[in-house]
Amino acid sequence: MAKRAENASKSKNDSGFTYLEVLVSLGIATFIMALLPSLLALFNYEEEEMEFEHDFFIIDISQSYKDSTATDYEPSQESIVFMDKTTKVRYRRHGSRIIKTVGDKGYVTVMFNVTEFKVEETDESIILSFLGKGMENEEQITFIK
Numbered sequence: 838m839a840k841r842a843e844n845a846s847k848s849k850n851d852s853g854f855t856y857l858e859v860l861v862s863l864g865i866a867t868f869i870m871a872l873l874p875s876l877l878a879l880f881n882y883e884e885e886e887m888e889f890e891h892d893f894f895i896i897d898i899s900q901s902y903k904d905s906t907a908t909d910y911e912p913s914q915e916s917i918v919f920m921d922k923t924t925k926v927r928y929r930r931h932g933s934r935i936i937k938t939v940g941d942k943g944y945v946t947v948m949f950n951v952t953e954f955k956v957e958e959t960d961e962s963i964i965l966s967f968l969g970k971g972m973e974n975e976e977q978i979t980f981i982k
Contacts, residue, residue: 891969891976894935894948898965898978901926901937908980910958917956917965917980928965930954935967 854862898917902908905919905926916929927938928947935948950970957964962982968975 890948890950891972894967895976895978897937897947898928901928902980908963908982910956910963912958915954915956917963 901919905921907920909918909920910916911918911927911929914927914929916927918928919926924940927941928935929938930936930951931944933949933951934946935951935954936944937947938944948967948969951967952970953966953968953975955966957966963980964977965980966975966977
């Protein structure tokens with residue numbers, strides 16, 4: 838008889854969670870969910886991506902300028918053009934992007950979320966000004982003709 842009572846109590850304890858175990862599990866889950874927005878904010882890379890695009894564009898246009906023999910401004914397309922003996926590289930705004938065209942064949946997007954893109958020409962230089970989403974100040978680059 839004692840063995841039957843012992844077996845009955847074992848099966849009773851193994852049948853599910855106790856009230857205390859459920860409360861502890863819910864407490865842990867609530868704690869994790871409360872921290873989740875803070876943890877997700879740590880992995881938000883939107884600003885860093887914009888800085889990367891901005892830096893990539895500056896490096897790319899600087900390299901095109903360095904490799905070129907002449908620099909020109911095309912007011913009809915509001916674009917800046919770098920030319921060497923065989924190739925023409927053009928940068929212009931298209932919608933909210935800055936695109937690069939090499940040799941008038943196709944294009945590559947070099948920067949997204951552009952809010953301003955201005956090209957001005959003086960006697961000695963061409964001034965490119967641009968502003969992108971997430972940028973605090975307008976960036977200005979001067980190219981000597």
